[in-house]
Amino acid sequence: MGRKNYWFLFIIIFAVLSIFICTKIPFQLGLDLRGGSQLTLEVQPTQEITKITSNEIEGVKAVLDKRVNGLGVSDSQLQTVGTNQLLLELPGEQDPSGAAKVLGETALLEFRIQKNGTEAQLRDLQTQRNSVESIIKLLEENNNSAQLIKEININNEINKLFEKYNIQSKQILDSEEFKLLRNKINTEIATLFEPTSLTGKYLTNAGRRQDQNTNNWEVTLTFNSEGGEKFADITKSIAGTSRLLGIVIDGNSYSEASVGKQFESAGITGGAATISGNFTSDDARNLEVQLRGGALPLPIDIIQIRTIGPSLGTQNIRISLIAALTGLFFVGIFMIFIYKLAGFVAVLALSFYSLFTLSIYALLPVTLTLPGIAGFILSIGMAVDANVLIFERLKEELRNSNTLIRSIDASFKNAFSSIIDGHLTTLISCITLFYLGTGFVKGFAATLGIGVVLSLFTALTCTKAILKFLMSYQGLRKISNFINPKQIPNASINPQQ
Amino acid sequence: MKSNLNVQLYKNRKVVWLVSFSLSIISIIGMLLCYRSSTINAPLNLGLDYTGGTQITLERQCNNICIELNTSDISNKIIALKNSDKNFNLNTSPNLSRSQIQLLDNSKLISIRLPFLSAEQSESVVSEVKKSFGPFINENTSVEIIGPSLGKQLLKSSLISLLFAFLGIALYINFRYDRRYSFLALFALLHDVLIVCGVFSWLGYIYNVEVDSLFAVSLLTIAGYSVNNTVVVFDRIREKCLIDKQLSFKYQIDNAVGATLTRTLYTSFTTLLPLICILIWGGSSLYWFAFALVIGVIAGSWSSIALAPSLLSITSKN
Numbered sequence: 001m002g003r004k005n006y007w008f009l010f011i012i013i014f015a016v017l018s019i020f021i022c023t024k025i026p027f028q029l030g031l032d033l034r035g036g037s038q039l040t041l042e043v044q045p046t047q048e049i050t051k052i053t054s055n056e057i058e059g060v061k062a063v064l065d066k067r068v069n070g071l072g073v074s075d076s077q078l079q080t081v082g083t084n085q086l087l088l089e090l091p092g093e094q095d096p097s098g099a100a101k102v103l104g105e106t107a108l109l110e111f112r113i114q115k116n117g118t119e120a121q122l123r124d125l126q127t128q129r130n131s132v133e134s135i136i137k138l139l140e141e142n143n144n145s146a147q148l149i150k151e152i153n154i155n156n157e158i159n160k161l162f163e164k165y166n167i168q169s170k171q172i173l174d175s176e177e178f179k180l181l182r183n184k185i186n187t188e189i190a191t192l193f194e195p196t197s198l199t200g201k202y203l204t205n206a207g208r209r210q211d212q213n214t215n216n217w218e219v220t221l222t223f224n225s226e227g228g229e230k231f232a233d234i235t236k237s238i239a240g241t242s243r244l245l246g247i248v249i250d251g252n253s254y255s256e257a258s259v260g261k262q263f264e265s266a267g268i269t270g271g272a273a274t275i276s277g278n279f280t281s282d283d284a285r286n287l288e289v290q291l292r293g294g295a296l297p298l299p300i301d302i303i304q305i306r307t308i309g310p311s312l313g314t315q316n317i318r319i320s321l322i323a324a325l326t327g328l329f330f331v332g333i334f335m336i337f338i339y340k341l342a343g344f345v346a347v348l349a350l351s352f353y354s355l356f357t358l359s360i361y362a363l364l365p366v367t368l369t370l371p372g373i374a375g376f377i378l379s380i381g382m383a384v385d386a387n388v389l390i391f392e393r394l395k396e397e398l399r400n401s402n403t404l405i406r407s408i409d410a411s412f413k414n415a416f417s418s419i420i421d422g423h424l425t426t427l428i429s430c431i432t433l434f435y436l437g438t439g440f441v442k443g444f445a446a447t448l449g450i451g452v453v454l455s456l457f458t459a460l461t462c463t464k465a466i467l468k469f470l471m472s473y474q475g476l477r478k479i480s481n482f483i484n485p486k487q488i489p490n491a492s493i494n495p496q497q
Numbered sequence: 498m499k500s501n502l503n504v505q506l507y508k509n510r511k512v513v514w515l516v517s518f519s520l521s522i523i524s525i526i527g528m529l530l531c532y533r534s535s536t537i538n539a540p541l542n543l544g545l546d547y548t549g550g551t552q553i554t555l556e557r558q559c560n561n562i563c564i565e566l567n568t569s570d571i572s573n574k575i576i577a578l579k580n581s582d583k584n585f586n587l588n589t590s591p592n593l594s595r596s597q598i599q600l601l602d603n604s605k606l607i608s609i610r611l612p613f614l615s616a617e618q619s620e621s622v623v624s625e626v627k628k629s630f631g632p633f634i635n636e637n638t639s640v641e642i643i644g645p646s647l648g649k650q651l652l653k654s655s656l657i658s659l660l661f662a663f664l665g666i667a668l669y670i671n672f673r674y675d676r677r678y679s680f681l682a683l684f685a686l687l688h689d690v691l692i693v694c695g696v697f698s699w700l701g702y703i704y705n706v707e708v709d710s711l712f713a714v715s716l717l718t719i720a721g722y723s724v725n726n727t728v729v730v731f732d733r734i735r736e737k738c739l740i741d742k743q744l745s746f747k748y749q750i751d752n753a754v755g756a757t758l759t760r761t762l763y764t765s766f767t768t769l770l771p772l773i774c775i776l777i778w779g780g781s782s783l784y785w786f787a788f789a790l791v792i793g794v795i796a797g798s799w800s801s802i803a804l805a806p807s808l809l810s811i812t813s814k815n
Contacts (some may be wrong), residue, residue: 035636040647094638097616303644310599311636312556316782323778327771334767355766370782371714377775378718378790381768382725388727388767418612418732419671422725428665429721433714436658438651 015352018359025362030369030443030481031089033317035310037096039088040081041103047459052084052298059297061086063291065104070289071099081438086300092310100302106250106291109200109221111194111234114243114256115419122192122244122256128161129185133278136178187254193246193253196234202227202268206291208284211276219275219291228271236267249287302337316370324377331384339391341481345466346387351465353383354456357451364450371444379451382426386459389415391482398483412464423456504755505768507747510807517688517804520796524674524695531698541694542701547652548588549645551611551619555626556637563604566630573605574598574629575622583626584618591618601781613644645797655713662717663687664726675732677812682727684808685800690716692796711786719793722768726761726801733757750806758802765798 031038043052043060057080064086068076076199077089090099114122135152142148152158164175165184205222223231238245240261246253254277259268279287332350335343357376361368393415397407430449434442479485506513528540537543545552557563572683576593579585587591597610607630611622619640643651663683671679693716700706733753738746772794775787 040644042644042646095620097620100616129579202777301644302616303647304642305619305642307638307640309634309636309638311634312639315637315775319780320775320783321779323774323783325769326778327774330770331767334763334770338763371711371775371786374714374783374786377771378768381764381771384767385725385764388760388763392757392763397758414736421670421732422729425666425669425724425728426721428669429662429717432658432662432665433717436654436661437714438654439660441655441710441714448718 007461008469011352011462011465016340016357019363021359024357025365027358027362028365028367029317030367030372031091032308032370032422033368034091034096035308035312036091037093037099038090038304038306039096039103039302040098040304041086041088041300042303043084043086043244046298046299049298054083056298057084057086060300063090063293063296066293066298067102067289070101070292071102073099075478085303094307096305096307098114100305102286102289103301104302106296106299107200107287107293108250108295109203109291110195110248111198111231112190112195112246112248112253113234113238114193114246115469116243118192119242122189125185125189125192126256128263129182129189131157132161132178132182132185132466136182136317137278139178183252189252189253189256190246190248193244193248193256196230198227198230198234200291201294202230203291203294207290208279208281208288210281216276217279217281219277219279219284219287221273221275223273223292225271228269231271231273232267232269234261234267238267239263239267249291249495273313308456309409317373320370324373327377328380331380335384335387339482341465341470341476342391342394345463345470346384346391348466349387349458349462350380350383352462353454354380356458357454360450361447364447366450367443368447369443371441372447375444375447376451379448379455382452383455385422386415386419386455387463390417390459390463395483395487397481404477404479404482408464408467408471411488412460416460419456419458419459423452427452504751506751506754506757506803506807507810510810513803513807517800520692520695521688523693524698526699527695527702529629530702534702537701541698541708541712542706543652544707544712545610545641545643545648546709549613549643549646549648551614551622551643552607552639553609553611553623553626554639555607555609555623556634557576557605557607557630558632558634559605565604566600566607568598568600571598571609571626571630574625575611578621578625581619582618584615584621593737595737606781614642616642651710655710659713659716659720662720666720670724670728670731674735677809680729681805681808681812682724682731685726685727685805686720686723688800688804689719689793689796693719693793696792697789706785709785711783712789715786715789715793718790719797721796721798723800726764726797727805729760730754730801730806731809732758734809749812750810754802754806761798761802765794 023247041064043057059076061080061096065078067086068078071090073090073093075091077087079087081087088099088103090096093099106149132341135158139145139148139152145344161181165181202208202223203221204224207220207222208217209220210217235245239259240263244256246256248254273286277283328350332347335346337343339346357379361376366372390411394407397410397414398404401470402410423489427449430445430452431446434449437445505605531537531542532540567724572594575596579593588746591612591614593611595612599608599610600606601608607626609622609626611619614622619642623640627635663686667679667683669680697706697708697712701708730753733756734750737744737749737753741749744752769791772787772791775783776791779787
């Protein structure tokens with residue numbers, strides 16, 4: 001046992017540490033392995049802001065972060081991807097349509113004042129809306145009963161409305177279609193109002209509550225001091241007139257209210273307001289989450305949705321692990337069969353390699369996905385290759401009638417440049433993939449890249465240290481442990497030394 | 498000094514070139530056929546990742562054997578959604594008649610391919626199919642929706658990363674060896690990538706096999722692997738030339754290939770073992786990925802053992 005065995009000791013310590021890490025720190029699994037939903041959102045430029053910079057995307061992200069937190073999915077993650085995209089992960093979420101709805105809307109809250117001379121128009125639209133709303137209520141109470149729908153279908157008035165707002169009229173109508181109609185009417189109403197400087201920007205909070213009399217949900221708004229002043233000014237300017245105050249969200253008027261004569265002197269003070277559209281509890285909750293997060297500075301498009309079932313994920317892990325382990329088992333048998341003692345050393349070194357790599361994955365952490373596991377298996381292939389290169393050299397040196405210890409040293413020295421070249425070229429691919437690739441391509445590049453770096457280390461140090469350690473035992477130091485003696489041209493040479 | 502194996506690459510170089518040339522031509526024909534075909538319209542049959550659209554996979558709950566389903570029944574149910582479902586009654590709603598339905602794994606899995614849908618619309622399709630063709634294992638449903646703009650972006654980023662990786666590898670070899678080696682390693686790499694693409698274009702043309710992001714990953718892995726192998730051979734050629742300057746370059750090449758042949762074959766074999774295991778036991782999600790790698794490993798071994806060194810011999814002066 002000489003100085004060389006320090007390395008061996010180090011490796012053993014590293015291995016024990018790795019086992020500790022692998023058992024104590026859980027692996028971070030990607031959505032394809034644990035199930036859940038993933039949404040990719042793309043920030044869209046507008047006429048005012050044609051180029052999306054990191055400032056804009058940060059602004060959008062800040063708003064979405066608040067909305068995502070409002071969704072109440074644990075462990076959810078939102079990160080920026082590239083120059084104009086955001087990636088949202090919702091572990092365990094099986095139906096992302098709710099999230100898609102809450103996130104996708106701009107939620108721009110505006111307070112508008114009715115334009116002069118639009119009273120009659122507004123009254124007509126409000127009447128239309130009221131009748132549509134009563135139909136919605138009726139349909140919902142009766143679970144969209146077929147009989148009711150039939151009756152509504154014959155109603156000429158209703159059909160005219162659908163035609164007017166360009167909604168394709170079909171024989172089967174249900175409450176959802178009437179909601180669509182209501183929204184169109186609300187958009188029409190909003191055009192009768194002119195914007196003021198008071199927007200959702202001045203909100204400090206939003207909440208919801210149920211009206212005791214109507215059982216409808218309301219959304220409550222609280223302004224900051226500046227917003228409170230603006231609200232007072234606006235209400236003051238129309239108090240006692242026939243002009244109404246409109247609360248408009250994303251271009252739809254949700255409610256219109258008159259301001260009484262008593263507010264003529266100071267306006268409505270106190271910095272609070274209520275939106276009392278005909279909300280269901282879900283609608284109110286969504287609106288509350290959106291308003292509390294503020295309006296999106298730029299519109300977003302949902303360009304990708306992936307949903308994967310939780311047990312599908314575990315099935316994926318099991319299947320790929322079984323396949324990989326079986327493959328590696330065969331590789332091990334092959335190595336021992338071809339390289340005898342050296343093959344055994346390689347199997348040991350590769351086991352250490354796997355341990356080190358896995359513990360690095362847990363430590364960093366690297367999110368493991370299915371392609372990530374494929375990357376890991378391929379990196380084992382690279383590690384095996386390094387060992388094959390060394391041992392082929394070793395055989396060659398032995399065939400050239402060199403002594404065992406000198407052959408071992410020479411084989412590591414001669415294989416070095418090939419191993420370095422091979423590993424570095426693969427590493428170049430990995431780095432390119434990591435920086436230019438997206439999504440799970442990145443995961444593959446990360447696991448393979450880490451694997452390649454560690455493989456370089458294990459091939460050049462682990463294998464050597466273990467081999468040297470074993471060579472300190474006389475009984476193992478035989479050429480016949482490495483090569484079939486028949487292959488050595490000059491077999492009479494002293495096998496030891 | 499005894500060479501490991503007696504390889505006569507120089508003597509057989511024309512056979513090597515003929516084999517590689519014919520394989521490349523067959524690959525190019527496959528890609529042209531795909532490009533000319535009205536349904537594919539690209540050199541490879543691009544999958545959901547690159548074209549955009551919706552893919553829904555449902556797993557059926559069956560006792561022992563799953564009863565055969567008629568795919569046109571399913572597609573009719575989906576088309577009917579256009580008239581009955583609230584999420585599809587907008588003017589802008591996608592064309593549901595363009596659905597592709599496949600039954601996989603002995604009818605256990607239903608895979609539905611549709612144009613780009615919204616989250617709500619895909620929910621409607623899933624619940625409709627579950628209602629009409631159940632029972633299903635609810636936890637094993639997967640839905641993937643990719644917007645057309647994202648698809649184009651993915652294709653672009655895949656191509657760019659491939660290009661940059663090739664460039665980086667070429668620069669590295671240029672730095673470690675010289676321009677001739679660098680050019681040939683890159684040539685061998687392109688040969689391997691072309692053959693893998695060719696195989697997949699034929700698969701796409703005949704069996705409708707599609708290429709996805711994982712395919713781009715496999716191409717990059719193959720590139721790294723091919724260069725790795727070529728470099729090992731080149732490294733040995735350079736070493737032999739330094740040790741023994743008397744022998745002709747052609748003989749050195751034969752010698753170096755002989756010395757590294759066992760290593761290349763063993764390495765290819767040990768790489769193929771886990772891949773073949775994934776092919777057999779790995780399930781459908783990694784099947785074509787592993788398949789592409791298998792083809793790539795075989796092509797990569799061929800080009801590094803035979804093609805690249807034999808081409809090196811014509812670039813030498815003696």
